[in-house]
Amino acid sequence: MNPVPPVSSPGYAGEFADDYDRWFSKPGVTGATVEALTALAGPGPVLELGIGTGRIALPLREHGIEVHGVDGSEAMLRRLRAKPGGAGIPVTLGDFTEVPVAGSFSLVYLAGGTFAELPDQAAQIRCFAAAAARLAPGGLFVLDAHVPEALAAAAGPEIVAEGEDHLVLCHRTLEPSAQRYRSHYVIHEDGRTRHLRVEFRYAGHGELDLMADRAGLRLKERWGSWTGAPFTRDSGYHVSVYERP
Known part of the structure; x- marks a missing residue:
């Protein structure tokens, strides 16, 4: 079973928005993700790229963390705003490749494999650079991603x-x-x-580290899951924590 649930994108989010939480939210993964990000959040505010229906953002807000978001799907954001507390989260409708928000953040993150929805390497490089530009000194950029070899073996x-x-x-x-x-x-x-097809562009952790370096970030930690388990040869995905010096 894949521990990283699918996420929103403009191309198919309208099809999934109404059922996303019912079908794709895994309480164990969501809880571990929220706990890990709470520990990493620092003084805030924090920014979620691909905030979707608020699966992660709303629990973070309940932890007292100021959360902002970016998403390209109006359908997903309608679901977010319809939830208790959802209307209180500042959200920008737009392309998170460009991170179209002002201000600085102690933490910028993507969860649920969102980064792989960016269509090519150039877009992924732009996302790293734009996220790094929004980080306060010492701020963190965090994402999870499949291990390509595990994808191939699945x-x-x-x-x-x-x-x-x-x-x-x-x-x-x-x-x-x-x-x-x-x-x-x-x-x-x-x-x-009905049949839906969703496209992703994967990158190994070495390639991601090069993108981070190009954006002026350095790897701080890498885990084999949101629980903080070690990243090993048996890991199906990883959580990478990059820091702005």
């Missing part, structure tokens, strides 16, 4: 969600020559079946 299909009235399956196909993978979602609900 077998499908995977059951994403199931119940009396619905079944959601995911199957991934990789294109190593382009460092891309597709997640195919087959959703059967209310007597009908």
Whole structure:
């Protein structure tokens, strides 16, 4: 099972917005993510890129942390604002490649594999640079990402969600020559079946470290999960913590 749930993007978020929390929020992963980010947040404020429905941001706010967000999906943001406390989070509708917000932050983060939704290396490099520019001195940029070898070894299909009235399956196909993978979602609900395809661009942790260095950041920590477990040969994903000197 994939420990990093899918996330929002303008291309398919409208299809998933109403069901995202029901299908993709895994309480254990969400809780560990919130606890880790709370420990890293510093004095605040913090900024989430790809804030989506507020799966992470709202619990952080309940911890007393001032959270801001950026997202490209109006549908996801409507879901966020409809939740208790969601309207109180300052959110910018826009491309988080450019981080279109003012001010500085003690922590900028992406969770749930959001970084891989950026379409190519150039966009990912721009995201690193823009995030670094929004960090206060000593601030942290944090993201999680699949280990490419684990992606290649994973077998499908995977059951994403199931119940009396619905079944959601995911199957991934990789294109190593382009460092891309597709997640195919087959959703059967209310007597009908539909198929959604979502595109991602993956990068190994060494490539991510080079992007960080180019943006003036340095690796501070790398874990094998949001619980802080060691990053080992058996890790399916990693959490990388970069620091602005």
